[in-house]
Amino acid sequence: MKKVTLSFKNYFEESFSKKDQSVSEKLAKExxxxxxxxxxxKLELLDSHLKAGRIDYFYQLLSDFKYLVEFSDSLNRYWYLLRAYSTALSKLIADHSVKDAKKLYSHYFEIYGDRRMLRKEHWFEKKRWEFLDELQLINREDELEGFISKYLQVLSENLKIYVSFIMDFINDLEKLQALQKPVKQLKSA
Structure with missing residues (x-):
């Protein structure tokens, strides 16, 4: 994760670079x-939204972490998975009927059906199709309840993995910041 954190730090330091180096350093440090x-x-808030069943709030807050997907495959992979599951679960919980679950499956199949072949090649596509294949099999309300419960648990487990990656990233960023010493400027005579 250190390489990821260094890449992140360098990218944002560069984006804050100004002619006045002290201003640049101050902006980056802040x-x-x-x-x-x-x-x-924010991670604690994500967890509390999930535990309270406020999946739509979970989904909204998750967007605050999108900027991190560029820096790590792990952060990218789990962010997109959390986003996909929370979107679908939010819709299932809001509409909460087998009929609407079938409509949701049809909607996703219309969008992603031509990507079914990718399930053997891509981790994310495999997860998407496992979810959709199980969703397609729902025929009773109790099956829908079981499906929602199962995927809320899956969402929770994947959030824990995602949080561990982000906290490693944050810990590395703290270490990098602590190592950074201010440059002393020499006074001109």
Whole structure:
């Protein structure tokens, strides 16, 4: 994760670069401090939304982490998985009927049906099709309840994995920030 964190740090330091180096350093330092401080709070809030069954709020807050998908395959993979599951589960919970579950399956199949062959090649596609194949088999309300319960648990387990990756990232970022010493400027005579 250190390579990922260094890449993240370098990218954002570069994006804050100005002619005045002290302004650049201040902006970068404030940004990294905000990331280090706010990220664990947002992760706890994600978990509380999930535990409370507020999947639509979970989905909305998850968008705050999208900027991290560029820096790590693990962060990318789990962010998209959490996003996909929470979107579908939010719709299933809101509409909560077998008829609407069938409509949801048809909607997703219309969008992703031509990608079924990718399930053997891509981790995410495999997960998508496992979800959709199980959704297609639902014929009774009790099956729908079991499906929703199962995938809420799957969402929770994947959130834990995602949180562990992000917290490793945050810990590495804290270490990098602690190692960074301010450059002393020489006074001109």
């Amino acid at each position: 940004f990294f401090a905000d990331v280090i401080y706010h990220t664990p709070i």
